[in-house]
Amino acid sequence: MGRNSGFEKDGLKKGMWSAREDHVLKNYVKKHGPGNWGKTARETGLKRCGKSVRLRWLNYLRPGIKKGNITEDEEDLIIRMHKLVGNRWSLIAGRIPGRTDNEIKNYWNSTLRKKLAEQKEKESEVSRNEMVKENLPFPVEDDGHQHLTKCDVVLGGGGGGGGLMCFASNVNVEEDHQRRCLGGTSTDTTILSPRVGVGTGGGANNNIEPTGDDLNYNAMTWNDSIMDLNGGQLYMSEFLQTEFSKFWEETDRFMNFEVGGCSTINHELPNNWDG
DNA sequence: AAGCCCGCCAACCGCATTCGC
DNA sequence: GGCGAATGCGGTTGGCGGGCT
Numbered sequence: 297m298g299r300n301s302g303f304e305k306d307g308l309k310k311g312m313w314s315a316r317e318d319h320v321l322k323n324y325v326k327k328h329g330p331g332n333w334g335k336t337a338r339e340t341g342l343k344r345c346g347k348s349v350r351l352r353w354l355n356y357l358r359p360g361i362k363k364g365n366i367t368e369d370e371e372d373l374i375i376r377m378h379k380l381v382g383n384r385w386s387l388i389a390g391r392i393p394g395r396t397d398n399e400i401k402n403y404w405n406s407t408l409r410k411k412l413a414e415q416k417e418k419e420s421e422v423s424r425n426e427m428v429k430e431n432l433p434f435p436v437e438d439d440g441h442q443h444l445t446k447c448d449v450v451l452g453g454g455g456g457g458g459g460l461m462c463f464a465s466n467v468n469v470e471e472d473h474q475r476r477c478l479g480g481t482s483t484d485t486t487i488l489s490p491r492v493g494v495g496t497g498g499g500a501n502n503n504i505e506p507t508g509d510d511l512n513y514n515a516m517t518w519n520d521s522i523m524d525l526n527g528g529q530l531y532m533s534e535f536l537q538t539e540f541s542k543f544w545e546e547t548d549r550f551m552n553f554e555v556g557g558c559s560t561i562n563h564e565l566p567n568n569w570d571g
Numbered sequence: 572a573a574g575c576c577c578g579c580c581a582a583c584c585g586c587a588t589t590c591g592c
Numbered sequence: 593g594g595c596g597a598a599t600g601c602g603g604t605t606g607g608c609g610g611g612c613t
Contacts, residue, residue, distance in 0.1 A: 310583075311582075311583095311607095331598095331599090333598075333599080334597080334599095346599085347583085347584090347600095348582075351581090351583085352581095352582085385602065386601060397601075397602080398580085398581075401603085402579070403579095403580090405580095405603095406578065406579055406580075407579090
């Protein structure tokens with residue numbers, strides 16, 4: 297498996313690592329600690345470039361590396377994280393102990409992408425809009441607007457104040473949406489019906505407001521939300537420190553969107569839920 | 572049995588970012 | 593601030609191995 301073992305190019309060894317090379321690298325790192333990979337490569341006499349040495353250590357030799365199949369829980373987390381951050385493999389790997397970005401990337405490209413595509417294919421066979429419409433107290437016509445899907449999470453970065461907040465809306469966003477559409481000023485890209493969101497800090501302009509009425513035309517688009525995260529490493533890192541199991545639990549409780557169409561089912565927030 | 576195909580995954584590569592001087 | 597080296601990251605490559613014909 298993998299590259300062929302031990303051919304040389306420009307005086308540097310390429311391809312698969314031998315057991316002896318692993319042994320040498322392990323011993324060296326044990327003595328001197330990880331890092332300074334160029335020096336490590338030179339002093340071990342491994343005839344590998346620093347990059348190769350670093351990669352071998354991080355992806356294979358480093359203590360705590362978990363080998364073997366990805367569990368269902370891990371897979372679930374990968375899918376959810378990927379929805380949030382996209383191909384940020386190192387970020388995703390950071391939330392899954394013992395797994396490397398390379399492993400997750402490979403797993404995604406070889407297994408999950410295909411799996412999800414098949415799943416989506418199946419789902420598209422069902423007329424979801426019809427199902428959803430049945431749950432609404434008034435007739436709905438599809439207006440082609442972009443809507444959240446069940447697993448989407450609305451993220452907003454806020455200025456000032458640390459910590460995370462999680463909010464949810466208990467307005468009937470569908471009704472709200474229809475009302476605003478009648479007003480004739482909505483846009484195609486506005487997220488019209490967020491039910492649950494997370495943001496950092498409080499009260500900043502670019503937080504998605506938690507009420508349908510306030511969720512106006514300056515609301516963030518989905519892409520804006522992601523861009524905001526990318527632009528705010530601090531917020532993202534704070535977010536990634538959250539207890540995900542609890543977070544998803546809350547998310548699942550309130551997000552009952554179905555894919556496509558105007559599709560919310562009104563949920564009242566529990567009185568004691570304070571986000 | 573032999574040849575072919577394809578999925579898996581370790582490793583490579585190029586680019587971006589960070590660090591140290 | 594500029595520059596080179598080191599490090600980090602994500603896309604891609606390519607060979608092994610198993611399944612299929």
